Amino acid sequence: MVFLYSLAIRLYGLLLPLVAPFVPKAKQWVAGRHNWQARVTADMSADNAPRLWVHCASLGEFEQGRPLMEAMRQQYPQHKIVLTFFSPSGYEVRKQWPGADYIYYLPLDTSTNARAFVTAVRPQLAVFVKYEFWYHHLAALKRQGVPTVCVSAIFRSEQVFFKPWGSFFRSVLRQLTHIFTQDEASAELLRGIGFTQVSVAGDTRFDTVVATAAAPPRELPLVAAFAADGAPVLVAGSVWPPDVQVLAPALCRWSGTLRAVVAPHEINEAHLQQVEAILPGQVVRYSQATPATVAQARVLLIDNIGLLRELYRTGSVAYIGGAFGKGLHNTLEAAAFGLPLLFGPRYQKFKEARDLVALGAAATLTTAEETEQQLALLLNNAAYRTELGQRARAYVHESSGATARIMQAAGQWMSE
Missing domain, CATH: 3.40.50.2000 (Glycogen Phosphorylase B;)
Known part of the structure; x- marks a missing residue:
């Protein structure tokens, strides 16, 4: 199944440059990842400070991750914050956000890209917001001994993780050190498939809007x-x-x-x-x-x-x-x-x-x-x-x- 997943990811990566001239967001997606490894490696090698990595799919997930990054900045001021996005909808709006020290597109989820990115960033802790369970990045983090958590997660019984044929996707979740869910129902679903490193924390978006x-x-x-x-x-x-x-x-x-x-x-x-x-x-x-x-x-x-x-x-x-x-x-x-x-x-x-x-x-x-x-x-x-x-x-x-x-x-x- 890992082979099929990796093949699908590579086909996706090949397709986007073909449609980029006709689809503005695809064009941004491709351009934003151009030469990513040289940029990330240069940035990280010039800065020896410890780092925290927060990944958000798009703008909505950024708003969930924002209060956490602000709290990290206050509690761990010596750490640099690396923020990544999958979608142009998030990156293009927040690429100048002053709350993070480095802001990038997440590289395409191949084993080579993931290993290179995690090796360059070397985070002390990685945080994935709500979802975005990218297998190779999570596996690279686990291999390198980086604690990795998902926050503000919410699950539904109809999702593939909880289906008889969902063993590969359950293995993706098991790359995580801990999952903080929004509600007890989500936590119970995870416990039901044998994932016990879970706790109910709630949704960080409430903290954002209260502050606003x-x-x-x-x-x-x-x-x-x-x-x-x-x-x-x-x-x-x-x-x-x-x-x-x-x-x-x-x-x-x-x-x-x-x-x-x-x-x-x-x-x-x-x-x-x-x-x-x-x-x-x-x-x-x-x-x-x-x-x-x-x-x-x-x-x-x-x-x-x-x-x-x-x-x-x-x-x-x-x-x-x-x-x-x-x-x-x-x-x-x-x-x-x-x-x-x-x-x-x-x-x-x-x-x-x-x-x-x-x-x-x-x-x-x-x-x-x-x-x-x-x-x-x-x-x-x-x-x-x-x-x-x-x-x-x-x-x-x-x-x-x-x-x-x-x-x-x-x-x-x-x-x-």
């Missing part, structure tokens, strides 16, 4: 001008066209009393134009707005990256996109600011979404009519809206603390 909500607000004059009249503000975050389609009739109905901040998940020009064509009324793009034009608009269309989490601070209600497509995007940022949440029907894979629905702090929608009904309930009753938002905020605070639990356990490997 508690931080001093950023000055956003255009957003302040948009919300200056005190009208309720719906913040629609990480939306796709199907999300906008179910929101549009409600925005039209409430156009006289509701303002909406709409932040698409993709902000290329074609996508922005598609969203604009669906939205009703006066719409202004953030990049083109002035205090005068934004005050007159009913919809503020966010066409840049990095604002969304701060925008929830202005909101009265949050709509989270993605659940009419492949899956729901981040609900915790809005919940941390005490907003009641709305989202589409495909949320069952996300524990926090299931929890928020069970608490009554979130509602799911399948049609434009349901969206109008739910918004009417929230907009017509400020006390009810506040109560649901308080439930959301309380849930986030009660679920925080994973970073401290992981750091306490990690001391045993840092002292070796």
